Amino acid sequence: MAVLRSKQVLQDKNITDPSAITSLTLTHKALSDVSCLSDFKNLERLDLAFNSLTSLEDLEACTNLKWLSVVQNKLQSLKGIEGLTKLTVLNAGKNKLRSVDEVRSIVSLRALILNDNEIASVCRLDPLKELNTLVLSRNPIREIGKSLFKVKTITKLSLSNCQLQTIDSSLMSCTELKELRLAHNDIECLPDELALNIKIQNLDLGNNGITRWSDLKVLSSLVNLRNFNLQGNPIAETEKLAKKVIKLVPNLQIYNARLIDKTSKNEKGGRVDGTSTDDGNKPGVQIAEETNQSTRNKRSKHHVTSQNKPVHLDNAGDFGVKEELNHKIEKRNETSNKKKPDTKDYTHPVMQQDSKRKKQKRNELMEEKVSEISKKPKKVKQNVFSLIDDGEMPLMDLFTVDDTAEDVEISCENEMVDNKSLQDVITNDGSASSPLERKKIKKRSMGSAALQMLAPAAEVGLGGPSTWDI
Numbered sequence: 375m376a377v378l379r380s381k382q383v384l385q386d387k388n389i390t391d392p393s394a395i396t397s398l399t400l401t402h403k404a405l406s407d408v409s410c411l412s413d414f415k416n417l418e419r420l421d422l423a424f425n426s427l428t429s430l431e432d433l434e435a436c437t438n439l440k441w442l443s444v445v446q447n448k449l450q451s452l453k454g455i456e457g458l459t460k461l462t463v464l465n466a467g468k469n470k471l472r473s474v475d476e477v478r479s480i481v482s483l484r485a486l487i488l489n490d491n492e493i494a495s496v497c498r499l500d501p502l503k504e505l506n507t508l509v510l511s512r513n514p515i516r517e518i519g520k521s522l523f524k525v526k527t528i529t530k531l532s533l534s535n536c537q538l539q540t541i542d543s544s545l546m547s548c549t550e551l552k553e554l555r556l557a558h559n560d561i562e563c564l565p566d567e568l569a570l571n572i573k574i575q576n577l578d579l580g581n582n583g584i585t586r587w588s589d590l591k592v593l594s595s596l597v598n599l600r601n602f603n604l605q606g607n608p609i610a611e612t613e614k615l616a617k618k619v620i621k622l623v624p625n626l627q628i629y630n631a632r633l634i635d636k637t638s639k640n641e642k643g644g645r646v647d648g649t650s651t652d653d654g655n656k657p658g659v660q661i662a663e664e665t666n667q668s669t670r671n672k673r674s675k676h677h678v679t680s681q682n683k684p685v686h687l688d689n690a691g692d693f694g695v696k697e698e699l700n701h702k703i704e705k706r707n708e709t710s711n712k713k714k715p716d717t718k719d720y721t722h723p724v725m726q727q728d729s730k731r732k733k734q735k736r737n738e739l740m741e742e743k744v745s746e747i748s749k750k751p752k753k754v755k756q757n758v759f760s761l762i763d764d765g766e767m768p769l770m771d772l773f774t775v776d777d778t779a780e781d782v783e784i785s786c787e788n789e790m791v792d793n794k795s796l797q798d799v800i801t802n803d804g805s806a807s808s809p810l811e812r813k814k815i816k817k818r819s820m821g822s823a824a825l826q827m828l829a830p831a832a833e834v835g836l837g838g839p840s841t842w843d844i
Contacts, residue, residue: 375426377407383414401425408432422447423465430454444469452476467491467509477502488513489532496521503527511535511555518544526550534558534578543567557581557603562589569595581606587618594622601628 378400380392387395397419400408405425411417412435420436423445430444431454441463442455449469455461456479463485464477471491477483478501485507493513498521499505506527511534518541522528528548532555539560545551546567554571557580564584568574574596584590584607593599602623604610610630620626620634627634 375406376404378403378405378410380410380413383410411436433458455480462504463487473497495519498523500524506530506550508532518542520544523547529553531555541565541568546570549573552576552598554578557606564589564592566592568592572596573598575599576601578603579607580604583607584609587612587615590619590622593619596623597625599623599626602626603630605630 384390389395392413393416395414396416398417399421401421402424406427409432411432416438417436418438419441420439421443423443425447427444427447427449430452434454434457437457438460439458440460442461443465445465446468449471452466453476456476458480460482461480462482464483465487467487467489469491471493474488474493475497477486481501481503483502484504486505487509489509490512493515504527505525507530508528509532511532513536515536522544524547526547527550529550530553531551534555535558542565548571550573551571552573553576554574555578557578559582561582562584569592575598577599580603616629619629
């Protein structure tokens, strides 16, 4: 157990005026008393994760706080935060909280993270008019009830690893909801009211008790659904379920953490694109390529034949014209059949040296392109509040906040291609060898991202690597 001293904080910051400090990170210090923080009137960001706090009453004077993390302490209540009316992000995961009633007075909250606590029921969150991210995973919650009955702004909701048996009409008012995580519960069916959540893009129902196909029919109303997980349900063992789901949700892009292959065959032996084939063992892309090549060969053959074929005119008056045209065709055929002699001497030292020089230049160009693409990805900075409000961003990408500002750095992972994959498809002149191979590179990188979309999400508001499993 340790008591925080103002003098110590000022020395660490090399500052003499407490009012000049707006951000503090005090993690892993076994702190049980932080009453000295009342001296820091302008404090806006405070990270007290991994300490031994049993109360937040020491923070009552920090009325300018906007971002607060008290992850993994020994808190049994949130008493003391009621006066922090400017707070927009609260992360109190991994404590021993049993109630969240104190947050009702913080109407400015936009992100509320309460995973891994002992919360059995959630009070009505109607006053939180700006709340759009709520994480309650790993709590003994049996029902949502009316806690979200009037919270229309919420876009991301995680209730994974709880004890939910049904969601009924509890999300009916959450019309802006885009990401819903309900994995590892006891849910057996999806209510018809879910059709009102038409903006849902990511839906995780893994490891529940869904057994009947009829309980999934409501998915046809979720026209914006792109990412759907059903692994671990009894119905997931049914044969051809994937094809039924894809047919039910035609805009789906990722199913059970795998990218959907639009060229795969349908149940009747045809492909999703509507064409059919007898080559059951060949991939759809390969078959399409062979079909296109065959068509091109036929067209080319027909074109050459029509060029070399003598002209036949039925009208006797055109005999002179016919003779002249046939003569020109025969002359052109004779010319095209003559091969031009190859006068180049490839054994000559000068030619060999020139060939080596060109080959070396092409290799250097390829290495330069590989080096450019493999550089560190770009960083895009956004304001922390606009990022919280970004309904398009999954929970796993929701922000990492640095120690000195409220800016968020998001890695542009989709722009990265590994060196090996690039080298496999680059020709000697440094460009991708064909549109088909360039498409394969893009698909390979998309597949990698898809497998991570339902992975553990980044800890919202913590500012470090995630330890969740939501």
